[in-house]
Amino acid sequence: MYKSGDLARYRPDGILEYLGRADNQVKVRGYRIELGEIEATLASHPGVQSCAVLAREDEPGDRQLVGYVRPAKDQSLVPEELRTFLEQRLPAYMVPAHFVLLGSLPLTPNGKVDRKALPAPSYESIAVTTTAFAPRTGTEKALAAIWAELLKVDSIGVNDSFFDLGGHSLLAFKALSRIRDVFAVDLPVQDFFENPTIAEIAKLLPDSEDSTVTVQRMERHIR
Numbered sequence: 362m363y364k365s366g367d368l369a370r371y372r373p374d375g376i377l378e379y380l381g382r383a384d385n386q387v388k389v390r391g392y393r394i395e396l397g398e399i400e401a402t403l404a405s406h407p408g409v410q411s412c413a414v415l416a417r418e419d420e421p422g423d424r425q426l427v428g429y430v431r432p433a434k435d436q437s438l439v440p441e442e443l444r445t446f447l448e449q450r451l452p453a454y455m456v457p458a459h460f461v462l463l464g465s466l467p468l469t470p471n472g473k474v475d476r477k478a479l480p481a482p483s484y485e486s487i488a489v490t491t492t493a494f495a496p497r498t499g500t501e502k503a504l505a506a507i508w509a510e511l512l513k514v515d516s517i518g519v520n521d522s523f524f525d526l527g528g529h530s531l532l533a534f535k536a537l538s539r540i541r542d543v544f545a546v547d548l549p550v551q552d553f554f555e556n557p558t559i560a561e562i563a564k565l566l567p568d569s570e571d572s573t574v575t576v577q578r579m580e581r582h583i584r
Contacts, residue, residue, distance in 0.1 A: 387416040389424050390529060392454045399447070399455055403428055406446050408436040411466055413474045414457060419481050420513075425527065428457035429479050431466055438462060444525065458527040482527075494518045496559060500544075500566055504559045507539045519560040528557070540566070 369379050386395050399414045410433040418424040428447075432438045440460035447456045459482035467478035496505040501519055508517050512526050523533065533553055540548055544566050556562055 389416055389426060390454070390531070394426070394455055399426070399428070399451065399457070402447060402450050403430065403443065406443065408433050408438050408442075410434070410436075411474075413466060413476060413479065415476060415479060417481065423531070425459065425529070426455070426457040427479075427482050428460045429463055429466060430460060431463050441525070458529065494520050494560070498563065500563045501559050503543055504540075504562055504566075507536055507543070508559065510539070511535055517559065519563075520558050523553075523557040525557075 369377050372378050386393055388394070394416070396414045396416070400412055403409060403412045403414065409430055411431045413429045415427050415429070416424055417427050428443065430438065430443060440462070443460050444456060461480065461482050467475040469475045496502040496517075496519055505517050505519075508521075508523060508526070509515065511532050512523070512528060514526060517526070522528075523536065528536070533550070537548055537550065537553055540546060540562075546566055548562075548565060552565055553562065556565065
């Protein structure tokens with residue numbers, strides 16, 4: 362007999378009610394993912410003392426993997442290093458969108474990781490942006506406003522990848538819709554995935570006649 366790993370029960374009225382999983386498996390954007398496999402791979406990094414991975418849905422309909430890491434003693438880690446480490450060992454859909462570095466992982470009274478007490482990620486825990494390359498032109502500033510609106514971040518460099526900052530295919534389509542509204546350009550999906558930074562996308566769009574006009578147009582769209 363095949364066991365799916367789903368937990369359910371029959372209610373008194375005969376309806377089958379889904380309760381959750383019997384294992385640590387989750388479904389994110391159509392992929393069934395075993396969180397324990399990601400945790401085991403992440404724990405193999407020499408700079409990681411302990412870790413946990415969650416599938417969070419802090420924004421309705423936007424479920425993302427988040428990795429929580431306690432660095433080993435005297436080790437200095439950055440999220441991008443952890444992301445690269447996992448990308449070399451796991452499929453892209455199993456690499457967390459965000460990493461949160463903690464001094465210690467919250468524990469339950471019996472010594473297990475208290476997953477409910479793990480904090481939501483903030484921009485500071487995602488990736489270090491290239492602040493030296495802040496948006497310069499009206500086109501880049503308008504694109505940065507779109508990125509900030511969709512990714513819920515405050516500061517973005519023109520060389521920061523949309524996907525490294527937590528973006529995914531659903532948000533990419535929303536970004537294309539915003540670009541169409543602001544620039545009146547129907548950018549192909551493939552172009553966006555192949556050019557995921559503000560600097561690259563800006564080259565595919567017409568130059569703004571005036572940076573102030575472009576930014577104001579974007580601000581009106583957001584409101």
